Ligand code: ADP
């Protein structure tokens with residue numbers, strides 16, 4: 001069975017939703033994972049922000065604008081009276097729910113309910129459309145099987161057990177549809193897998209059912225060798241290893257959710273990134289065997305990074321010291337991305353700044369603490385194993401005119417990371433592109 005995920009632009013209009021049937025093999029058994037219609041989640045974020053700020057008028061205005069957008073979509077998507085009726089009922093149900101929060105205390109719980117509406121709408125619309133044209137499909141409610149624990153980590157055993165049970169109950173179906181992005185948390189509340197999370201859903205489902213392949217259909221022909229929003233003349237990469245793809249996703253390649261490679265990797269399910277606008281293009285295949293020897297594969301960048309330096313005149317790197325520093329981050333459940341050390345100082349980076357003030361306070365017990373905001377990690381992925389040479393100098397030469405705050409090399413065989421001020425990111429990506437490809 002394949003898991004086939006379509007992103008927001010791939011379901012961005014009535015024509016695109018209808019076009020999905022040109023891509024999906026009608027005979028094969030598959031689970032189709034859908035994102036919200038393009039722009040919807042951003043609009044829902046705005047609506048929730050208006051409620052949080054107590055600006056009911058803005059919330060109402062945004063809700064009506066989004067509702068109008070869907071009314072047009074429904075008029076274009078359905079051609080029968082019954083189809084339009086079902087579509088309108090659906091839209092009214094979801095938008096009335098969103099509007100009902102105007103009379104309630106608005107907390108992060110209500111916010112997450114609002115954010116979930118986009119995927120609930122897109123999947124039902126697709127299901128109704130298929131019904132209208134006589135294609136049999138079954139909706140699998142993601143809220144019945146997609147679950148995260150108290151640390152926001154997916155509960156893979158729960159997911160496996162429950163989705164397999166649902167599939168078993170519908171063994172006479174071969175066309176399943178489910179929502180990307182949304183899930184339940186450890187309290188049973190509606191939650192989500194963070195922005196871009198539909199990729200993660202697809203990967204988790206693929207891992208849970210032992211899928212033959214996970215397909216990520218998007219608006220570009222695969223993982224490119226640099227960020228196409230910033231750099232001209234980027235090129236798609238035909239194949240990547242799980243490790244390479246995981247580094248790129250984690251360090252900012254927006255095409256894949258940061259965590260989305262790990263489940264597929266762990267259960268060895270190949271991931272293919274494909275272009276809905278050019279379905280014939282071969283895209284990128286991510287698999288165990290996908291690495292390429294002796295070349296640089298791609299460059300990615302992750303913004304919103306904070307660098308922390310702890311400097312001490314004492315024997316800073318005496319044994320036990322790093323553990324005590326890391327324990328501070330562990331206590332605040334804050335992951336560290338990059339680390340560099342010297343005899344008297346250690347620098348590291350985080351991107352979750354929720355507990356920054358507390359962390360800083362505790363680190364001051366060890367020495368002087370300096371914090372730099374607005375940093376970006378630029379990550380170069382390639383074959384940088386122990387027997388290779390020359391890559392570090394090529395990378396550093398490309399950024400020789402840019403101030404670099406940290407350099408990380410040798411942590412893995414396929415990553416060179418640099419930390420620089422975000423204002424220099426664009427120049428760094430372009431210069432690296434010119435020198436490396
Ligand atoms: P979807 O809505 O289908 O999930 P996304 O917008 O999340 O699509 O991801 C696709 C976009 O990712 C592309 O349009 C492109 O602008 C951006 N992107 C950033 N880095 C890369 C990269 N290295 N390769 C390809 N696309 C990238």
Ligand code: ASP
Nearest residue numbers: 035041181195196197198
């Ligand atoms: N709709 C969600 C978002 O916009 C999830 C996704 O598209 O992957 O972030």
Ligand code: MG
Nearest residue numbers: 007196254255
């Ligand atoms: Mg995405």
